[in-house]
Amino acid sequence: MARKTLSVLLMDPPYESNNTPTALRVIDAALRKGHNVNVFAYEGAVALTLKGQAPHPNPVKGTTVEQQQHPTPKDWIAALMKSVQGDQKIDWINCGLCVDERGAGDWIEGARRGSPADFAKMADASNQTLVIATR
Amino acid sequence: MAKTLSIVECAYRGTIEEQDDTVLWFNQAMVNAGFEVDVLLRGNAVNYAVRGQDVSGLRFGAASLDNPPHIDKDVEWFQAKNRTVYVVAEDLADRGIDRAELVEPVKVVPRAEVARIVTGYDRVYNW
Numbered sequence: 411m412a413r414k415t416l417s418v419l420l421m422d423p424p425y426e427s428n429n430t431p432t433a434l435r436v437i438d439a440a441l442r443k444g445h446n447v448n449v450f451a452y453e454g455a456v457a458l459t460l461k462g463q464a465p466h467p468n469p470v471k472g473t474t475v476e477q478q479q480h481p482t483p484k485d486w487i488a489a490l491m492k493s494v495q496g497d498q499k500i501d502w503i504n505c506g507l508c509v510d511e512r513g514a515g516d517w518i519e520g521a522r523r524g525s526p527a528d529f530a531k532m533a534d535a536s537n538q539t540l541v542i543a544t545r
Numbered sequence: 546m547a548k549t550l551s552i553v554e555c556a557y558r559g560t561i562e563e564q565d566d567t568v569l570w571f572n573q574a575m576v577n578a579g580f581e582v583d584v585l586l587r588g589n590a591v592n593y594a595v596r597g598q599d600v601s602g603l604r605f606g607a608a609s610l611d612n613p614p615h616i617d618k619d620v621e622w623f624q625a626k627n628r629t630v631y632v633v634a635e636d637l638a639d640r641g642i643d644r645a646e647l648v649e650p651v652k653v654v655p656r657a658e659v660a661r662i663v664t665g666y667d668r669v670y671n672w
Binding site: 424425426427428430431434435437438441468469470477478479480481482483485486487488489490491492493 | 557558559560561562563564565567570573574577603604605606607608610611612
């Protein structure tokens with residue numbers, strides 16, 4: 411299958427919407443098929459790659475942090491970044507102004523800063539683009 | 546002690562990342578702290594009472610979700626604590642959910658009865 415490029419715009423912050431795991435499933439599926447993926451994180455979605463996300467225990471269920479195995483979106487995204495093979499690419503751009511207004515600039519390795527113009531360039535260079543907006 | 550009814554309508558918002566519904570969790574924490582809290586599921590949240598929900602097997606690259614949410618079990622949790630969970634009948638019907646699919650024992654109530662139920666509580670929180 412010829413390699414194609416998918417671009418995805420995300421807008422929801424972590425832990426707020428099931429749009430995010432669904433979008434990451436789409437991205438995972440595209441990467442597993444060998445395609446390239448671009449992601450533009452806009453507004454609250456810039457927090458998805460925050461390095462400081464930490465798993466916690468669940469006092470309601472009486473579980474320790476080890477038992478709870480609480481997932482963090484930044485670990486999911488890091489796993490997606492590590493999953494690329496050979497010259498396959500995943501390019502993750504966080505909206506710079508969204509980052510500044512939130513003070514949300516401490517990211518995992520692999521994310522970079524950009525602007526809506528970068529999203530437009532991504533879309534131009536892609537076979538398909540998905541905008542998954544906040545509702 | 547004041548009796549509280551939590552009406553839950555917003556559903557499946559961050560449930561994968563959180564491993565539960567944050568509103569149900571908040572109410573569980575209040576119950577665990579000794580407060581009398583019942584729950585009424587309406588709108589899309591009526592699906593929380595459907596038995597056998599399973600999102601296991603989710604993976605992103607090499608990262609797997611090894612402890613997925615079990616929201617139907619969280620609904621049953623309230624009953625185990627002697628709390629009541631109401632479910633609006635019309636909202637089940639609108640979504641094609643049969644009562645036989647629900648965890649036991651939630652209390653299915655007609656929409657017209659919700660106003661009367663509300664009057665039985667000192668505090669009502671609409672989530």
